[in-house]
């Protein structure tokens with residue numbers, strides 16, 4: 001179960017849509033974390049990742065004996081430099097003694113930070129700085 005929240009800037013009309021939660025396609029991550037030997041490993045969320053991150057994930061899996069994927073869900077992120085907000089797929093892959101967590105970067109080059117629930121109550125337009133209004137919540141699965 002996931003949700004998509006729509007925020008609108010009352011001043012300039014900028015619209016931001018943020019997803020969080022887990023969709024049907026991720027239901028295998030939902031209840032049970034699972035182990036797989038690395039050669040049968042297949043991330044069905046590759047579509048969500050850019051080439052560089054896929055390479056990193058492959059390298060991580062190569063270096064690990066067994067891997068465990070956990071905590072895959074959509075997560076809103078924010079750039080603390082320019083204020084841009086975007087949802088990305090957050091996940092963790094546990095290897096033997098290391099953990100892989102994706103690092104996402106804003107188009108301005110700064111690293112995205114997770115946007116907390118509390119921060120989501122007061123979002124500011126990245127174009128003009130006005131506090132945005134939540135206009136819609138859509139539930140998806």
Ligand SMILES: [Zn+2]
Pocket residue numbers: 009010011012013014125126127128129130
């Ligand atoms: Zn605005």
Ligand SMILES: [Zn+2]
Pocket residue numbers: 079080081082083084106107108109110
């Ligand atoms: Zn930025």
